[in-house]
Structure formats: C-alpha cells, structure tokens
Amino acid sequence: MALPLETLLDTVSARIISAADELTALDSAIGDADHGLNMKRGFEAVQADKAGIFAKPPGEALKAVGMTLVMKVGGASGPLYGTLFMTLGKELPENPSVADLGRALQASVTALKARGKADIGNKTMLDVLGPVAAHLESGSASIESVRALATESAKATIPMKAIRGRASFLGDRSIGHMDPGARSSEIMITAVCDVLEGKP
C-alpha cells in the first residue's frame, strides 16, 4: 500500500499535541513531568518544518521528522522517538506490505533497545512498540487487532516496575502508573490505524 505520509504525520502530530497535558500528568506521577510538553514542542517543530520535510522522498522525509524530534524535543524522548522515525525512514520500502511495516518497526525496536539501553518489560515505550511490531510481523494483523494490542499493551505497563529512566528511581513506587512513553506510543499507533482506516 502507498502510505499517506502527510496525513499520517498531521494526525500523529495533532493527537500528540492535544494529549500533551495527559502525557505530562502521567510523567509527573513517576518522572520529571515534561513528556507531554517535550513531545508537543517536537511535533510543533515538525509541523513548522513540514514544507521542507515533504519536499523529500518518503524515506528521507521520515528521517527528517526523526532529526527534527532529536533536535527539538529536549528530553530523552527526543533521541528515542527520533531513532524510531529515522529507522522507519531507513527500513520502509516505497509501497510497504503489512509484513514490511512489521519488519521496519521491529528494526526500530532493536535500535531503540540500543539507544535507551532498555528491553521489553522495563516499563517503557518498548512495551507497546515491541508487541505491535511482533504482531505486524506475524501476518495475522488487522487494523482492529493492532489498535487493541496497542491499548492493551500500554495498560499492561501499569503494574510493571520501572527499570529504566527517571521512573526507575522510584523503584516499587513506580508500580500502579501507566508509563508515559508507552502511552505516547499507543497514541501514535492508534492515530496511524485511524488514518489507514480512513477516519483521521
């Protein structure tokens, strides 16, 4: 399928920007209360750069989104989400199949593990992106099942104990809160599902 990149990016940006308060509230429970604000700054910069970004071919455009996030977010989520978009830009073919999406997302998950020195089960964004990548690769994914898995996986971070990031300083007290990075990843995946289903 040909990905409607510009609509995808507009929808992801709009959803993240409007969820800024919610993400910051989640981060204030177990972190440094800047996730929503940082992501909003990053995606506002992406929107401001849009003309330049979409003048490039799709792969380069995704890499440019990643680079903008790296430069503008101002927290660890900058390099992390930047790595996600840059890897997708590198790995996605022109007209990707669902399996291609899975492979590209899996490559991003591998890159994110290295960037964040984290693994699945550490109460991070990887706990949403990892299961979704594996599901896409399995060949049995539908838009509905991907969306449900993203939501379920973000919720599954609530009982986890944080091993990486500022939340790990809280030890057992990080249990009982959803991870803000897992939530922002869920928001992005839901946005992508909605656009592909034709309801941005």
Add this chain to the structure above:
Amino acid sequence: MTVGIVIVSHSPDVAKGAADMVRQMVGNEVPLGFCGGNPDGGLGTSVEKILAAIDAAWSEDGIAILVDLGGAETNSEMAIEMLPEERRQKIVICNAPVVEGAVMAATEAWGGGSLADVKRTAEELSPQ
C-alpha cells in the same frame, strides 16, 4: 593542548556552576564547554546545545563529557553520533557525578592526562 571537558546538565544553572568550579581549579588552561536546558531554556537537555558545547571545548586530545541524568546521557550519545567519525572516536562520556566528575576530570586533564586517564579519574568517584 589538553583533553577538553564538556558539562551537560538538565539545569543551565548547574552547568554554569560546575563550569565555574572547574575554572577555579584549572583556570583557562583546559578547554571547557558547558550547557543545560531544553531548546526553550527550561529544565532538560538539547542536542543542538551539546554539539555547540563540544565545539567550544574541542581538543585534538579528546573530549570527556560529564552528564547528570538519563536524558543528558541519551542526548549526548545522539550528539556524538551526529559528528564526523574522526571526532566521534575522540569523545567519551564519563560515568561519574557531574560536578565532582567535572572538577576531577579537568584536574587530570590539566596535569597532562590522556583521554583514558581523564575518564578513569572521573569514574573513580562512581561505585564500581
């Protein structure tokens, strides 16, 4: 020329304060760069500012970076990866407390220590 020191904190005030303490110890004889704050100036770190600090402190003998918390390290690693290969291999991030580490690292650099010496000295402050 000695090894250069770069201080990266979430707080511009902490970065500036740590740099003042380094200067008190070694004067202007050690190249020093420092930065703190996100791109809007609030608490956080910025790849752009880290790249500028590395540039300000650049030494062919190498650069030792001292960081405070998680994002400072992740953003510093990202900044290093964006540099050309010949610079990348001359930069290390020290696993050390940012203020004490910067002062110890700068003192070792001032004494003529290599990049490896500087890193080791700073890291003596961290539990092994």
